[in-house]
Amino acid sequence: MTTATDTLAVRCTGIHKSFGEGEARVHVLRGTDFDARTGEMTFLVGPSGCGKTTLISVLGAILSCDDGEVDVLGHDLRALSSGKLADFRLANLGFIFQQFNLLPALSATENASIPLVARGESVKAAETSAREMLESLGMGDQVHKMPAQLSGGQQQRVAIARALVHSPRILICDEPTASLDAATGNTVMGLLRDAALAGDRSVIIVTHDNRIFDFADRIHHMADGVITHIESPDSSREDAP
Ligand SMILES: Nc1ncnc2c1ncn2[C@@H]1O[C@H](COP(=O)(O)OP(=O)(O)OP(=O)(O)O)[C@@H](O)[C@H]1O
Ligand SMILES: [Mg+2]
Numbered sequence: 001m002t003t004a005t006d007t008l009a010v011r012c013t014g015i016h017k018s019f020g021e022g023e024a025r026v027h028v029l030r031g032t033d034f035d036a037r038t039g040e041m042t043f044l045v046g047p048s049g050c051g052k053t054t055l056i057s058v059l060g061a062i063l064s065c066d067d068g069e070v071d072v073l074g075h076d077l078r079a080l081s082s083g084k085l086a087d088f089r090l091a092n093l094g095f096i097f098q099q100f101n102l103l104p105a106l107s108a109t110e111n112a113s114i115p116l117v118a119r120g121e122s123v124k125a126a127e128t129s130a131r132e133m134l135e136s137l138g139m140g141d142q143v144h145k146m147p148a149q150l151s152g153g154q155q156q157r158v159a160i161a162r163a164l165v166h167s168p169r170i171l172i173c174d175e176p177t178a179s180l181d182a183a184t185g186n187t188v189m190g191l192l193r194d195a196a197l198a199g200d201r202s203v204i205i206v207t208h209d210n211r212i213f214d215f216a217d218r219i220h221h222m223a224d225g226v227i228t229h230i231e232s233p234d235s236s237r238e239d240a241p
Pocket of ligand 2: 098
C-alpha cells in the first residue's frame, strides 16, 4: 500500500539556522518544517529575506543547519560526510540558482553539459545532450555563445538546461522564471512539470512570480523563517506541517 510518507522526497523537521556571531547573529530558520512529494511541484513563497534560499540550500545539501532533521530521498543529510554529500548532490539533485552561477569561460553548451561530464560521461555525449536540452528551451541559435554574450533570460535558460540535463530526482529552483517573458516562462514551467511527472521526480520552486502559481500542486507560505500555511491547488488551506 502506498502511503503519503512513501511519496515524500524531502522532509525537513524543526530546522534552525543562524548566520554570524554575537550581536551580528541572525537567526534565519526558526524551527522550519517543510516537505515535498514525488510527482509534484512544491512552491515556496514569502517576502524577501524570510529564509527561502537558506531553506532550499539546507535541503539541497549545500548548507548545513544548526538543528533539526533533513531527510532527502530517505537519506539523513546531517549524518553524511561532506564527501558523501557532494556525491549525493551530483547523483540526485539539480539546481537552478537565483544567481545563475554559469562559468564565464565556458560556452552555453559546455555549461549545460557539466553535470553529465562530472558523472563520467564523455564530453561529446554530454555536449550532445546539453545541445538538445538547450534547443528544447529555444536556445538552438545560442549554443556556442559565452554567458557574457547572452541576455539575462538566455543565461537563465542555460542554467535551466544544466539543471535538467542529467534528469535529477529532485529539482531545486530559485526564481526560475524571474528573467523570462511570459511565453518562455510557460515553456520552462512545462518542462519542469514534465520532469516532475516523469518517474519519481520532485520539483521545488521558490518564486515571487504569481504568473506561474497555476503550476503548483502545493504552495508553502513562509514568513520570518517558518512555514505559516500550506495552500493546495483547490485553494483550501492545510495546517502547517
Ligand atoms: N551567508 C550569510 N551570512 C549572513 N547572513 C545571511 C547569509 N545568507 C543569508 N543571510 C541572511 O538570512 C536572511 C534570509 O536570507 P535568504 O537569502 O534565505 O532570504 P530569501 O527569502 O531567499 O530572500 P529573497 O527573496 O530576497 O531571495 C537574510 O536576512 C539574509 O541577509
Ligand atoms: Mg532568495
